[in-house]
Amino acid sequence: MDQIILQFLNGLDKGSAYALIALGLTLIFGTLGVVNFAHGALFMIGAFCAVTLQRILTLSTIVEDPTKTDFLGNPAKISTPYVESWFGPEVGATLIDWSVPLAILFAIPIMVAIGFIMERGLIKHFYKRPHADQILVTFGLAIVLQEVIKAFYGANPIPTGAPEAFRGSFDFGVLIGFDPNAIIYPYWRMVYFAFAAVIIGAVFAFLQFTTFGMVVRAGMADRETVGLLGINIDRRFTIMFGIAAAVAGLAGVMYAPINSPNYHMGMDFLVLSFVVVVVGGMGSLPGAVLAGFLLGILEAFASMNEVKAIVPGIDQIIIYVVAIIIILARPRGLMGRRGVMEE
Amino acid sequence: MSNSNFTRRGVLKTGTIAGAGLALPTYLSAASHAGFTNAPTGDTVTLGFNVPQSGPYADEGADELRAFELAVEHLNGEGDGGMLSTFSSKVLDGTGILGKKVNFVTGDTQTKSDAARASAKSMIEKDGAIMISGGSSSGVAVAVQGLCQEAGVIFMAGLTHSNDTTGKDKKANGFRHFFNAYMSAAALAPVLEQLYGTDRRAYHLTADYTWGWTQEESIAAATEALGWDTVEKVRTPLAATDFSSYIAPVLNSGADVLVLNHYGGNMVNSLTNAVQFGLREKQANGKNFEIVVPLYSELMAKGAGKNIAGIVGSQNWDWKLENEKGDRYTGTNAFVKSFGEKYGFPPSQAAQTCYAQTLLYADAVTRAGSFNPCAVVEALEGFEFDGLGNGPTLYRAGDHQCFKDVVVVRGKENPENEFDLVEIVEVTPTEQVTYPVDHPMFSGGALGSCNPGA
Numbered sequence: 001m002d003q004i005i006l007q008f009l010n011g012l013d014k015g016s017a018y019a020l021i022a023l024g025l026t027l028i029f030g031t032l033g034v035v036n037f038a039h040g041a042l043f044m045i046g047a048f049c050a051v052t053l054q055r056i057l058t059l060s061t062i063v064e065d066p067t068k069t070d071f072l073g074n075p076a077k078i079s080t081p082y083v084e085s086w087f088g089p090e091v092g093a094t095l096i097d098w099s100v101p102l103a104i105l106f107a108i109p110i111m112v113a114i115g116f117i118m119e120r121g122l123i124k125h126f127y128k129r130p131h132a133d134q135i136l137v138t139f140g141l142a143i144v145l146q147e148v149i150k151a152f153y154g155a156n157p158i159p160t161g162a163p164e165a166f167r168g169s170f171d172f173g174v175l176i177g178f179d180p181n182a183i184i185y186p187y188w189r190m191v192y193f194a195f196a197a198v199i200i201g202a203v204f205a206f207l208q209f210t211t212f213g214m215v216v217r218a219g220m221a222d223r224e225t226v227g228l229l230g231i232n233i234d235r236r237f238t239i240m241f242g243i244a245a246a247v248a249g250l251a252g253v254m255y256a257p258i259n260s261p262n263y264h265m266g267m268d269f270l271v272l273s274f275v276v277v278v279v280g281g282m283g284s285l286p287g288a289v290l291a292g293f294l295l296g297i298l299e300a301f302a303s304m305n306e307v308k309a310i311v312p313g314i315d316q317i318i319i320y321v322v323a324i325i326i327i328l329a330r331p332r333g334l335m336g337r338r339g340v341m342e343e
Numbered sequence: 344m345s346n347s348n349f350t351r352r353g354v355l356k357t358g359t360i361a362g363a364g365l366a367l368p369t370y371l372s373a374a375s376h377a378g379f380t381n382a383p384t385g386d387t388v389t390l391g392f393n394v395p396q397s398g399p400y401a402d403e404g405a406d407e408l409r410a411f412e413l414a415v416e417h418l419n420g421e422g423d424g425g426m427l428s429t430f431s432s433k434v435l436d437g438t439g440i441l442g443k444k445v446n447f448v449t450g451d452t453q454t455k456s457d458a459a460r461a462s463a464k465s466m467i468e469k470d471g472a473i474m475i476s477g478g479s480s481s482g483v484a485v486a487v488q489g490l491c492q493e494a495g496v497i498f499m500a501g502l503t504h505s506n507d508t509t510g511k512d513k514k515a516n517g518f519r520h521f522f523n524a525y526m527s528a529a530a531l532a533p534v535l536e537q538l539y540g541t542d543r544r545a546y547h548l549t550a551d552y553t554w555g556w557t558q559e560e561s562i563a564a565a566t567e568a569l570g571w572d573t574v575e576k577v578r579t580p581l582a583a584t585d586f587s588s589y590i591a592p593v594l595n596s597g598a599d600v601l602v603l604n605h606y607g608g609n610m611v612n613s614l615t616n617a618v619q620f621g622l623r624e625k626q627a628n629g630k631n632f633e634i635v636v637p638l639y640s641e642l643m644a645k646g647a648g649k650n651i652a653g654i655v656g657s658q659n660w661d662w663k664l665e666n667e668k669g670d671r672y673t674g675t676n677a678f679v680k681s682f683g684e685k686y687g688f689p690p691s692q693a694a695q696t697c698y699a700q701t702l703l704y705a706d707a708v709t710r711a712g713s714f715n716p717c718a719v720v721e722a723l724e725g726f727e728f729d730g731l732g733n734g735p736t737l738y739r740a741g742d743h744q745c746f747k748d749v750v751v752v753r754g755k756e757n758p759e760n761e762f763d764l765v766e767i768v769e770v771t772p773t774e775q776v777t778y779p780v781d782h783p784m785f786s787g788g789a790l791g792s793c794n795p796g797a
Contacts, residue, residue: 002595003591003592003595006591006594007588007591010587010588010591013587014585014587014588068759070760070762071662071679071683071688071689071762072679072680072683072684076760147397150397150401154401154402154405155397155400155401155402155405156402156642156645156646157608157611157612157646158646159611159615159645159646159647159648159649159650161648161649167619168619168621168624169619169620169621181594181625181626182595184594184620184621184625185620186619186620186621188619189587189619258585258615258616258619259584259585259612259615259616260611260612260615260646260647260648262608264608265584268582268584299588300587300588303588303589304588304592305575305577305592308577315580315588316580
């Protein structure tokens, strides 16, 4: 039982990342009708926003220390971060320690700006082109973005830790009546799940309870009619692209302490996130979230040794097997709407 | 007045004879190299360095490339000469190889076997490379080694740790300086016994490809010989990034040691996940839970950050060897100085093995007096040398594997700087990691005979 609960928690955690990326993908597809294969790259850029802020906060003054030597026998260079010089060692160290949560504030304007530039500079020229063209250009863009990141940051993963207070793990089992040490779960993964829930809730609330959101939803349902009412729906959709980019970026920022960011991490999530979107139903926001968590949980359970003993290799194919079954049974996905991507 | 005897016929005749005479030395010289692939005919010779320049091992590949460039510089008499001055063989004099200036071309393996074979093929067929070197993945090394055997060029493997490279997939044209999974296990076992005792239960997470399989087999055999139990061996997809689903079952498996047979990004992520799940603080079977990473590099330690602290593993070489373990490892400091002054940081073990392989190839050609692959094979087989940083080393004739000391390391708890991430725990002597050519873990293939190609 403890294993089942542990894998359920793992599934929620994986599902959080899938759901956040798929939510952004669906927002873009639902509003602009564009299949954005560069969305994984936006997730990766978000993670590198955390790396960048960490590097900015650790920019240092360098002083030679004649009492110590470096690996070549020259006087060692001792670095002291500027933030520690300016605000004192304690405050400076705390700022560096909390660089990942602080990166949320850092990432939002950057990601929105990247989203705007992507949409206005490139993707708008492909609105009336076939989906295959959109996929090719956005996939090409994803490769360019990841190569740019690699050129600046290298190919090696860059450790980007959670704040000290959230490192390590806690005894989740005791909270629900299990023996001590039966269910140990990392703090930061719980934080990630809670963060994902808040972001997903905020996006839904924004679309549901604001005038802007209402217009966007109306535009998603019938773009032409909204346009005929004199509303500049294109501008609102561009803003939604920026919001979708920010959602992917924030998912990446908070993911940085879970797995050290590397330039390839976007591609690792991209294909799975597309499967999530298709299973959830193209254009359906609740479908994307539901499918994200469902497939995350299924993937976690398929990794259990007991399951793999029955069906070897199931952990690597489970998502695709379930996707095939769901699409066969419900061709529009779990919550897909009639007329989306249909002639 | 002069009486000229020049006629049109006479000029043609004389010209033909003179031309033939002038061409004769070149023709004879070409003949002396003929009969093998890409025999160098001009005053240069081309080496092909096939490393991952993109993909997850690109940083490792970049370090290999730096070492290759440095080796070529030293062979051509540029720079400070690096390990040429410490190498026990003294035939290399900084005038290239057999008087020919060394040029090189590079290829990108992308850490994919098919891409690696394509780039090696291109370097051999289009650029005329007479030797291919590089690596960072055993799957790639095995694939490229097979190609070089078919093409009739020498393959001087870079970083490849699978037993299969010089085991069931060994080839006469291929040589490996780097150590292997069996050697890691043989070196680690006594240290593990000393640190963690003989009553342990190990859980293996293993990358699902040739290197992972052979490392798992080697470590399990060595630890079971100590008295450890192997609780479970779980294969993980090479493409996996989040290992939480594989780590969770470890918690209540009854194991008290987790062995991560992962490399590169896989290892960084699986170790990070294991630490997140509290395995470093966990108590199991009345003991501290331990994590072992049988093979890791400085670059991986950098990627893992603080999580590497206290983790035991093995390395082919470490840049601190000569300072900490003395003159036996002479050459280390010379190489670190050359590399460090050129690039600003110490070399990785991948860089050292690639640098050594380039010098060993050049030395073998010079001693053989020929670029013919079969002459090079003969010169390298059974070659004993020293001064390349690893102590006395033998290139065994039976499988083309180098035998030398193995370094057991541990992640440093309080590193003083970004280059000081691992500490040397012990250096295991060669005798302790040596095995017979027909050892069962290396059986199933034959070296065959050298192929000179065209």
